[in-house]
Amino acid sequence: MSLDDRKDPSALGRESSWSGVRAVVTGLGASGYAAADTLQHLGADVIVVDHAIPEGRQREQATLLEILGVDVRMGPDAGVTFGDVDLVVTSPGWPPSNPLLVDAAAHGVPVWGEVELAWRLRGPDAAPWLAVTGTNGKTTTVQMLDAILKAEGLRSDAVGNVGRPVLEAVMDPEPYDVLAVELSSYQLHWSSSISCQASVVLNVEPDHLDWHGDEAAYAAAKGRIYENTQVACVYNVQDEVTEQLVMDADVVEGCRAIGFTLAMPGPSMIGMVEDVIADRAFVADRHTSAAELGTLADLERDGVPAAPHVVADALAAAALARAHGVSQRAVREGLRGFRLDAHRMAFVTESDGIRWIDDSKATNVSAARAALRSTENVVWVAGGLAKGASYDDLVLDVRERLRGVVLIGRDRGLIAEALRRHAPDVPVIEVDNGETDLMDAVARTAASLAREGDTVLLAPAAASMDQFRSYAHRGEAFAAAARRLTRT
Incomplete structure (x- = not known):
């Protein structure tokens, strides 16, 4: 098939016939399954490629897709020939350097993410998107935003990188009033036509550099969320990178830059006046x-x-909601009723004047920094897979708060070295990976370092998969061990 014979998927929408379109979907995670199922439903010929052998739910999804007529190719040698492929829809876990995606680009085949496909399949009266990205705080912010929207009486949902794939929400037969959309840098990299009603980059810290290549590419991917924004580009006044990303964005005429700040807000900002959340952006004067x-x-x-x-995060959520026209009352009610996700600064127990906090979701340096800055006199539990991170700046920033440190995980030595360089007087105990009751040993060690009034804080600054199934599994193990030790 020549290039001239290919179908042009960019000209197709949800009411179009996709018959004859040959689409390849890479990855059989939640977004990959949603893309394959939707494209098959629209009439496309779909091939799913995943280099992993599916298990559990993914195996069931693969079987269902095969029953529907999808060509599912699994395993290390799974591949595709691009001579007659019209479109690739890729999953977030597949980096641009993946040979299959490189081959697609070499053959002139468009590569979209599931989020880009979702945007293109929106109906004529589709719900506007209020979109959130950032190195840290995305899930908290988008869930706060969803709580505020629901308090206004709107049919909304928190979708995207959290919970339900965006595509499923877009194709839902019962339309939404508005969607709170969490977008990762992976998803944004493959997005080009999205035009959100309002968008925010919460913060930008080095992360996922193995996927993006360097810090500039990572920041640029985050900044794509601002492109074509219609009403408000919300930025973090304390993070100059986010403001620059707004300045660099090509937005819809009339779109405003709205700052959020923990300090006194200026005009066109939302911030704090003593203990009051104050809006100086969406008011008459x-x-x-x-x-x-x-x-x-x-x-x-x-x-x-x-x-x-x-x-x-609450200030950012409020700014997005106000850009949508939500009332003051709904912002307050939504924030008042909101509860943080599990493993995000979650209170575990208190015994003998020592508080135990689970922030296992702090899988990178900047998230751990935020957690440690919020707490005085800390016994810090950290370590895992460093993902190329450096810990010197983090230790320099928080060393005055540290009562002691308990280290676990494959790359714990990197944190130990930073502590030796910059906080040599802080007691550091490494718990060996071979411990059969790892978190029980961690809890006992942490308790031996803590004093009345201290906080034992799990904020690993590293990924979990060297010793645990997920950050949630790690947090659950920590909480259970703390409760066993304190008998609460």
């Missing part, structure tokens, strides 16, 4: 007045004040 959207007390949980990074 933003130069002389402000609207109260809530207070810090609305963010307290179990008598524990919200950490600064959680407050910042």
